[in-house]
């Protein structure tokens with residue numbers, strides 16, 4: 001689109017998560033008028049770490065915010081998968097051949113704070129819970145629970161797995177329970193019983209349970225996460241220390257000791273959900289992105305990364321196309337094949353087939369059988 005048309009474009013982004021914040025940054029760099037509407041009165045994130053992939057970091061470089069993110073993250077050279085007792089299964093080098101940027105490990109809270117921190121003052125409107133979207137010929141009207149309503153030329157639905165924008169306009173996709181729970185905590189590296197030996201991200205896997213150690217060197221901490229099978233689909237389940245200890249039975253004694261030492265009040269427990277692929281992400285004036293469009297299981301660590309890449313791809317499409325409607329079609333054509341595949345691969349988890357599908361031929365040894373007592 002012509003720069004002067006982009007400068008006249010009024011864009012409303014629904015949701016101030018990673019996807020909404022990234023889209024707001026990328027779209028405002030086009031010169032458009034961007035407002036972000038977030039239901040929460042205060043932005044809070046789960047105490048846990050994630051890895052920002054090279055493609056994500058490259059987008060931050062392009063948007064001039066690489067340093068703001070790098071300041072609150074640590075580069076990691078590789079991701080390693082090991083058996084419950086530490087025998088290597090495979091290793092993914094970061095950066096991979098041809099990439100110049102490392103994956104950066106970051107605390108989720110620092111990440112959202114840094115992303116929102118690079119947006120102009122006043123762009124994010126808290127306490128705006130979207131209730132309805134009405135499309136018009138030349139835009140859409142958003143109505144919020146607080147009684148406000150706004151009109152925009154383009155609406156970006158970045159409102160997560162339970163997206164109101166999606167259910168209003170693109171047919172509801174009920175979240176699908178994976179049969180797993182995620183238990184997440186950030187602890188001092190000093191409490192990790194010598195398991196944090198460098199800055200690299202490791203996952204220990206025994207049938208049914210994955211234990212992640214994601215070092216946050218800049219904080220002197222490590223994100224300690226367990227994903228385990230459990231039939232209870234309650235979104236925020238109640239768990240006890242004994243429940244957690246049962247999931248890591250048979251793992252390296254030091255991982256068991258870390259689990260025993262956790263302050264259970266600081267452990268975030270949630271059932272893990274995704275959605276089936278959404279057929280169409282857009283109309284002529286409204287588009288879905290991030291988890292609203294393609295929520296996926298976390299086994300490949302790609303959900304937040306995909307949301308950031310969506311933000312960049314949406315801005316690219318608006319720059320390249322002649323109209324908003326064409327741009328939204330181009331955005332979907334660019335991103336949906338990628339995220340459809342990621343949704344599918346993520347459902348495999350990290351069983352033997354999953355490792356082969358993501359890293360064909362790279363497995364260095366067959367995955368060890370589950371240690372005695374590891375929960376199915």
Ligand SMILES: Cc1cc2nc3c(=O)[nH]c(=O)nc-3n(C[C@H](O)[C@H](O)[C@H](O)COP(=O)(O)OP(=O)(O)OC[C@H]3O[C@@H](n4cnc5c(N)ncnc54)[C@H](O)[C@@H]3O)c2cc1C
Nearest residue numbers: 015017018019039130159160182290291298301303304305
């Ligand atoms: C256990 C677990 C581990 C994960 N690990 C990783 C990882 O290592 N790497 C990775 O890349 N991804 C990971 N993810 C996935 C990642 O967290 C999500 O993909 C990412 O948060 C999606 O960002 P989003 O902005 O699209 O949605 P969200 O983060 O869900 O943000 C949506 C925002 O919209 C707001 N909102 C919702 N409804 C409304 C409404 N009606 N009106 C206004 N605002 C609204 C919400 O309050 C929220 O702020 C993990 C997920 C889980 C569950």
